Amino acid sequence: MGGRQRHIGVEGRRARLALRHRLAAQARAKTPEEVAGSLVALHGTDPATVYLAIGARLADAGGTVPEVERALYEERTLVRMHGMRHTVFVFPTGLAAVVHASTGLAIAAKARAGLVKDMVTGSDGRLTAQWLTEVEASALAALARRGQATVGELTRDEPRLKERFTYAAGKSYESLQPVSSRLMRVLGVEGRVVRGRPLGAWTSSQFRWAVAPPHPELPPAEAQSELLRHWLAACGPATEADLKWWTGWRVTDLRRALSAIGAVAVTVDGGATAYVTAGDEEPAAAPEEPWAALLPGLDPTTMGWQERDWYLSPGLRPALFDGSGNVGPTVWWNGRVVGGWAQRPGGEVVWRLLETEDLGQQARAAVEEEAARLSAWLGDTRVTPRFRTPLEKELSA
Known part of the structure; x- marks a missing residue:
């Protein structure tokens, strides 16, 4: 684009975030599908995160809770699957093919090659690539018959899934790994299986597996363009560093998209x-009212x-992030x-403001209202984040 570049300052970016991420009161959604569509992807590594x-x-x-379960497990308008950076996310089902082709294919090829190499090496050649092909075909057939199943249930149908191999022999982190867990992860990244209902409550991290719903195979470059268009519409402006980090793509693929x-x-x-989609350079309207959120x-x-x-x-990061960069x-x-x-x-839902400036009574009252709203819908459920952070540990004690 010729001419002088437009500037989008901090306040403009915060206004976009408030409305496009459905955080301001006026922008709140009616359904989980609306939320997922606005955000493109919901982190699913911690099952509770999706619901919260x-x-x-x-x-x-x-x-x-019932609305998210309806979307995920009954109508399947949302799907939990591996995506960017080999991370589990929840996506609108309509984006499954886009995510798979834009991101999953490259990760899947490495994951399968790594499994075969580790398995052959760690079993002294007893477990081969051909053997794995036979086992996975049998496991997928069993999964299709059952509809949904845990790994334990699948191993009863296909006992060869119980086979183990030595991982990193001679290293300090040497361990025996079951074929089952590694194989299901590879099949997940390949888009052949997805996570199903958890065992127990919605906070459980023990999931059943299900055969992935069919989706068209898209050209990777076309899929990358489509995913980037969706994400920039939700999160632009974003720098090249932001985009590379979020997608996990090579710089050449990112710039082409x-x-x-x-x-x-x-x-x-x-x-x-930074970058925005074409036509999205104009200033965004500010939210009608100040807003608070507990995320x-x-x-x-x-x-x-x-x-x-x-x-x-x-200055707030040491209290709010764990040592691996996961936010609480x-x-x-x-x-x-x-x-x-x-x-x-x-x-009890408890909170603490960390900003050194006095945010005023309006902010405190709004945060308190959000804490009460969260506490009301959680009811008797207790939620402990999968990745504990210093402030969360202190407040929950």
Whole structure:
């Protein structure tokens, strides 16, 4: 695009975030599908994150659990599958083919090659690639017959899944690995199986597996362009570093996709170049009212960008992130992270503001209202984040 680049400052970016991520009261959604469509992807590594992230964005959060279960397991309008950076996400089902072709294929090829190499080496050649092909075909047939199944159930149908091999022989982290867990992960990245209903409550991390619904095979470059278009519409402006981090793609693939969709370069505060979709350079309207939100650990908004200073002060990170870069539960006020929250064993939702400035009584009252709303729909359920952070541990004690 010729001419001088448009500038989108911090306040403009926060306004976009508030409305496009359905966090301001006026932008809240009616259904989980609306939330997922607006965010493109919901982190699914911690099962509770999906429900908490959706509940924070629904106009009526009281029906969050049954509504999410309807979408995931009954109507299958949402699907939990491996995606960017070899991470489990929940996507709108209509994007499954796009995610698979844009991201999953490259990861899947490496995952399968790694499994075969580790399996052959760790079994002294007893377990071969041909053997694996036979076992996976048998396991997939058993899964199709059952509809949904745990790994334990599948091993009863196909006992060869119980076979183990030595991983990293001679290393300090040497271990015996079952074929079953590695194979199901590979099949998941390949888009051949998806996560089904969990065992127990919605907070459980023990899932059944199901055969993936059929989807068209798309050209990878076309799929990358489509995924990038969706994500920039939700999260633009974003820098090249943000985009590379979120997608996990090579720089050459990223730049090709940016060109293919006609992405427009803009500047953001600090002078960096960022990108938006064509026609999205104009200033966004600010939310009608100030807003507060209590977002869960690994929330897709908090984890949406690699360069986060415009909504998260660096001084807050030691309290809100674990040692691997996973964010814990956060408190938001008007487009920026201002603190964290946790749930105590008795069920009480507690929070703390970390910003040094006094945010005022309006902010405190709004956060308290959100904490009460969250506590009401959680009811007797207790949620402990999969990745514990310093502030969450302290508050929950």
